[in-house]
Amino acid sequence: MSEIIVQTHTFLTLLGGGSTHFSHVKQALKIAPILVAADGGADTALAAGHMPDAVIGDMDSISDAARAQIDENHLHYIAEQDSTDFDKCLRSIDAPAILAVGFSGGRLDHQLAACTSLVKFPDKRVVMLSEEDLCFLSPLELALDLPTGTRISLYPMAELRGAGTGLRYPIDGLTMSPSTFVGTSNEVAGPVRLRFESRAMLVILPRDCLDVVLAAIT
Incomplete structure (x- = not known):
């Protein structure tokens, strides 16, 4: 069983490294004020003016500049390469709901992998937000x-x-x-x-x- 890194009773925003508008990050944070970045999502967070409460992933995408700005205690390195950074984050977060931003823009293979992650973790209430749409795994x-x-x-x-x-x-x-x-x-x-x-x-x-x-x- 994976270790829980972030546990909160508040809705949580999970920010990936895919393309997204800063306004979408701002909208998500109004509803889900706890901010966790998936690896390179830390760069997006900082560029939007937000310091992530935690960064989780294999750390192969976060820039040296972003890493230098974040307290090392907030950087959570998970080395294995058998799962995506989205997977690593979902299994490491305990929250009533997760708004996932920056996972459905850009590369199609990343989008498809993110959709698979929604099904792999049915116990997590995740809403994946894109520029026009939202996507979630239906309950029964x-x-x-x-x-x-x-x-x-x-x-x-x-x-x-x-x-x-x-x-x-x-x-x-x-x-x-x-x-x-x-x-x-x-x-x-x-x-x-x-x-x-x-x-x-x-x-x-x-x-x-x-x-x-x-x-x-x-």
Whole structure:
């Protein structure tokens, strides 16, 4: 079992090294004021004017300049190379919810790996924020009250079935998987009430749905 490095009863912002606007970091910190950087995310934090409470990773991306500005007691080096820095952070953080910024911009392989991390750590309540969207791993039962017409996408990370109400295109009776049938570009048609047989469904919504999502998953 991995050691818990950061434990808090407050929502936490986890900042990666991917491209992101400083305004997005500021928005996340208003909701989740504890700031942890994943390796090179420390450079982004400092450039945005924020000192991270902790930096976690294999430290192959953080610059020497950033390292020199941060108290060495706040640098947590995890040497193994069998997991991503996002993985290392998620298994080392205990928080009611984590807003992950800087993990879904830039390189596509990094984005795909981040989506896999959401499924690998189902006990962590993580909302991954991008420029336009947010993404999270659905609980087995999910209730969302969103305006009619809101774009909602369901992306299965494994074969599974689900059911529910409130979608323009119902998913009842469908077997979904990343290689056969996915549920992208659906729309909200009423109160969304969904059930899934396993924890492998990613939900993607517009970024402005963040407050509703946090209320639903916490």
